[in-house]
Structures are given as structure tokens and as C-alpha cells.
Amino acid sequence: MEERAFSEIYRRLFLAYGPQGWWPADSPFEVMVGAVLTQATNWRNVERAIGNLKEAGVLSPEAVLQLPEEELARLVRPAGFYRQKARRLKSLARAVLSHGGTEAFLSLPPGKLREILLSLPGIGPETADSILLYAAERPVFVVDAYTRRIFSRLGFIRGNEPYEELRALFERCLPRDTRLYQEYHALLVRHGKEHCRARPRCHGCPLRELCSFEKGK
DNA sequence: ACCCAGGGTCATA
DNA sequence: TATGACCATGGG
Numbered sequence: 001m002e003e004r005a006f007s008e009i010y011r012r013l014f015l016a017y018g019p020q021g022w023w024p025a026d027s028p029f030e031v032m033v034g035a036v037l038t039q040a041t042n043w044r045n046v047e048r049a050i051g052n053l054k055e056a057g058v059l060s061p062e063a064v065l066q067l068p069e070e071e072l073a074r075l076v077r078p079a080g081f082y083r084q085k086a087r088r089l090k091s092l093a094r095a096v097l098s099h100g101g102t103e104a105f106l107s108l109p110p111g112k113l114r115e116i117l118l119s120l121p122g123i124g125p126e127t128a129d130s131i132l133l134y135a136a137e138r139p140v141f142v143v144d145a146y147t148r149r150i151f152s153r154l155g156f157i158r159g160n161e162p163y164e165e166l167r168a169l170f171e172r173c174l175p176r177d178t179r180l181y182q183e184y185h186a187l188l189v190r191h192g193k194e195h196c197r198a199r200p201r202c203h204g205c206p207l208r209e210l211c212s213f214e215k216g217k
Numbered sequence: 218a219c220c221c222a223g224g225g226t227c228a229t230a
Numbered sequence: 231t232a233t234g235a236c237c238a239t240g241g242g
Binding site: 046124189193 | 226
């Protein structure tokens with residue numbers, strides 16, 4: 001049904017922007033940390049926070065668990081929501097270690113891993129799936145706000161569907177391929193920032209021929 | 218002075 | 231199921 005269209009959109013995005021090299025991180029645990037810190041937050045600010053963690057030498061589950069919560073909060077402060085994020089990182093680190101470390105944790109069966117992640121405070125479907133896709137490298141399609149906005153403006157969805165419904169839609173319409181999902185999500189974020197913000201800048205949009213949104217102006 | 222950013226939780230109806 | 235308030239920093 002939409003298989004053709006979804007693949008065509010990917011093709012155009014890749015042609016327009018090229019490979020995005022996601023997720024930008026030096027280790028799987030850094031991916032997990034970034035996934036929490038970037039919640040409703042500009043990536044720039046996340047980079048500062050992660051820089052602080054590296055500088056302090058605490059970018060490991062062991063160190064995060066050791067560090068007093070107030071100290072952790074001070075380090076991740078540039079990322080905003082820093083008190084709850086410090087708490088969230090703590091509980092994530094605790095879960096990782098209780099399953100034998102990052103490697104063992106990420107090697108759990110994907111369904112089981114997803115269940116554990118979702119049971120943690122402050123980890124919802126998008127954060128969990130980002131970890132599954134970019135840290136555990138499992139073929140899970142990540143649905144974020146840009147995905148909703150872009151595809152609703154293209155006319156394929158309303159935009160307010162439940163998370164699982166959209167994830168199922170994308171996974172049904174695309175080949176089950178981890179690299180494809182990684183690149184697709186990254187391209188959607190790139191395209192969203194560039195052309196599909198709340199205040200749209202449709203001029204020069206690589207998807208304009210497919211977009212039913214411009215007419216509404 | 219606004220608006221927004223690579224969400225999630227909780228209370229309410 | 232579906233809104234709304236809240237969390238907080240930094241850039242445009």
C-alpha cells in the first residue's frame with residue numbers, strides 16, 4: 001500500500017541530505033545516556049552535558065551509579081530538566097548493571113529489553129526504541145515528533161495516532177533493516193529541522209512535490 | 218519577548 | 231482515550 005511511497009520518501013531524503021552518521025556517540029552506553037538527555041531538548045545542549053560527563057570521567061554505568069545524584073544533576077544541567085534526568089540516568093545505570101553490564105544488557109532478547117526499558121521511570125516508547133535501534137542495533141523504527149509532523153503534512157497519517165500504531169505502520173511498510181531504520185529516522189530529524197518545523201520553511205523542500213501541505217498556505 | 222528543542226509523567230474528565 | 235501542567239536550559 002504505502003510501501004512504495006515510504007521507500008521513495010527515504011530515497012529523496014537520502015539524495016537531498018546524504019548519510020547522517022547516527023547515533024553520534026563513542027559507546028553504546030553513551031547512546032543510552034544521550035537518548036535520555038535529548039528528551040524535548042536541543043542536541044546542542046545534550047552535547048554540553050555529555051561533555052561534562054566525559055570531562056568528569058563518569059560516562060559509565062558504574063560511575064553514574066556511584067556519583068551522588070546532585071552532582072550528576074549539576075553535570076547534566078545544560079540539557080535541561082536536569083533533576084529528573086539525573087534520576088532517570090541513575091535508574092537506567094542500575095538496570096544495566098543488574099543485568100551484567102552494557103553488553104549483556106543490550107544482548108537481551110529485544111522484546112525483553114524493550115519491556116525492561118519501558119518499566120524504568122522516564123523511559124517511554126521513543127527513548128526505549130532509540131536505545132533498541134542505535135545502542136542494541138535492533139530493527140525497530142523510532143517514531144518521533146518530526147516523523148508525525150512530516151508524514152501528516154504529506155497526508156499519510158493524522159499525526160495524533162498512538163505511538164505503537166505508527167511504529168507498526170512503518171515497520172509493515174519498510175523492509176526489516178536496522179541500517180535503514182537508523183538512517184531513516186536520522187534523515188527525518190534532519191529534514192524536520194531544516195524544512196518541517198512548527199513554522200514551516202517549505203522553500204527548497206526536497207519533498208515539495210509529494211507534500212499536500214504547501215497548498216494550505 | 219516569544220517560540221522551540223531528537224519526551225515522559227501525572228492529574229483530571 | 232485525550233488534553234493540560236509540569237519539568238529547565240540555551241539558541242533563534
